[in-house]
Amino acid sequence: MENSQRIKQLQPSITLAAADQAKALQAAGKDVLMLTLGEPDFVTPRNITMAAKRALDSGKTSFYTAAKGMPELLEAIILHLQKFYDVKYQTNQVVATTGAKFALYALFQTILNAWDEVLIPKPFWVSYVEQVQLAQGRAVFVETFEENHFKVSVDELEKRRTSKAKAVVLNSPANPTGIVYSADELRDIGEWAVENDLLIVSDDIYGRLVYNGCKFTPIVSLSEEIANHTVVINGLSKTYAMTGWRMGYAAGPTEIIAGMVKIVGQATSNLTTVTQYAAIEALVGDQSSVEAMCVEFERRLNELYPKVAAIPGFKLDKPQGSFYLFPNVKKAMERCGFADVTEFTGAILKETGVALVTGAGFGAPYHLRLSYATKQEIVEEAIRRVTKFVKGYSQK
Template sequence: MKNVLANRVKTLTPSSTLAITAKAKALKEQGIDVIGLGAGEPDFNTPQNILHAATESMEKGYTKYTPAGGLPVLKQAIIDKLQRDNSLAYQPNEVIVGVGAKHILYTLFQVILNDGDEVIIPIPYWVSYPEQVKLAGGVPVYVEGSREQDYKITADQLRAAITEKTKAVIINSPSNPSGMIYSREELAELAAVAQEKDILIVSDEIYEKLVYNGIEHFSIAQLSDAVKARTIVVNGVAKSHSMTGWRIGYAAGDAAIIKAMTDLASHSTSNATTTAQYATVEAYNGSQDAVEEMRQAFESRLEKIYPQVSAIPGFRVLKPQGAFYLLPDVAEAMAHTGYDSVDAFAADILTEANVAVIPGSGFGTPTTMRLSYATSLELLEEAVRRIDAFVKSKWQD
């Protein structure tokens, strides 16, 4: 039989987060007591008012196709949210609703990139950014935000990475996997370079509502009308409202880009699930009490679990400011336990300590691991105890 696979998929790297989660699930099905710190989703159910709105929409017969770019009532709810929370003003033709923020990003890269166009991706990065850029014919250009820089890149680094082929830079704040947040001043410096070099800014703000210790999220698009004009804001309800499975995300930005994304959606997904769209209208227009309750729960877990993870031998951890991940650098731990690969280290933690963690190789940081604290404190503390025992049992001076 002929080679049936397209070249574009032959270089894809499978999602490390989904791979670890699948392996952990398989072990659980064998009766093994595995604690999962891998998947990036809240452990709370979707708030009751949102569930009720979804049921009510179905009972009213709102189960048909919607416009490819999203329900007008949902677009308006998103516009109102952006004005209320971020002081950003958009028109309906500057907003698209899609099948999750992940697919929104995929669609965006498909419509802005030609073969050979470069996209600057700060390290550490969310695992899907490079693959989505490559699928659109683009070239990922990596810029390291080192641990010493709080896993953030500087304006000088951005400027040095830009070439004639650079089309965009991705800013993910709060960050997956580091949980770090760019300050207004840092964003202003990056934006100045983007304006100077005339490149787009892709601002992934999916963890916007999960910020801690008095730190506030600030969108780079808020800096000025000029910065807003070159920024595509990407967000959704997956993390903020515990709606990961509902698959609703959106983009807001330049009308021509949004139209192109909508045209592409009309030939791919048609529309995001109608019921999920009506649920999201309630998510944005209804009470936000549950959002704050979840945020407080994550903050409480962070405060309790951070010092415990920091105490594991050979683990060096920056305290995150947002999201729900810890990203310890485990180079010292690996060196003292006989590992030269974080993938092997994480694999043995899963099979021997029965804790699922994500190796940092998938984020461009091959000496780190990502631990999600989106689970109960009881399970978190037990997971840390197991990892601590695993490391100590293998430690060699």
């Protein structure tokens, strides 16, 4: 039986593929340093795992909850957003999902008709494009410039807006670049979106991970009009070292959320009950572990950034958030005789055992991504190996 055209055209996730390839080499006995996945190397904080354990021990596992999440969880999401965003949502404006990834999937399925356009600034996180296409929409790429720290401007957005434009995706702090938009920059984009009646898809999953005094501004906090044109996407994976629990959520206009709830109800039903209890503790319980993780990420960033910037042919600005470095490696590719960044990262993996992610899947043909959500010694050893590789190649 043949797969559908839709599925034939769907690209697998390059970040997951890069990690799978590295794990396969590891399983075959190769000494591999994994700098691929956006997965904090901390264990989930104890107050959160204890809440899950209590739920397990008291048998809170043998029932379905409301598809959109149990009322206590929705209340916790609302309280969390009130505290960190200073915006008050109603119960029918929030939905809990199986990871932020599924929140995005449900959102694009809800808002897009065939050929509706979604503006996506480049470089972009890999799944936006495929998810828009799965919903029969059209992903319209918007240029950004390295000199402007990859921040999209209203001018560039306007150049790509047509009458079919329905939404614009913003991701700040960003994956893969680590950039963080200022309140003024977000206000400009927000007002432009309101003027043109576009929905803002604000993927805030790295919102708590900002460093060196940088501040995260939730776009919905800027005005009621902007909030009415925005769906916030968020989740626990990155902030609370909970990638394995698969908890995400969305908050936004009632009608859109109702559409998303229908999809959740037909596609996954409720999020695992134990995860829901853990999530309540994460969202409204003690937040000190988040601060401790941030301090550690900041320390790694400050120590690792100059070392990566010093690799011959690597060029990058210092990021302000998330946990990725995204150097332009065009000069290093030239030194080593590569025209294609995917082949370059493949050669680095083969020769040095350092697993990185090619920028090609993020829409950046001269960049690669490395994650420092990995023990610092591992990243430092990776930097040593890549430096030796680049220097060695250019001497050949």
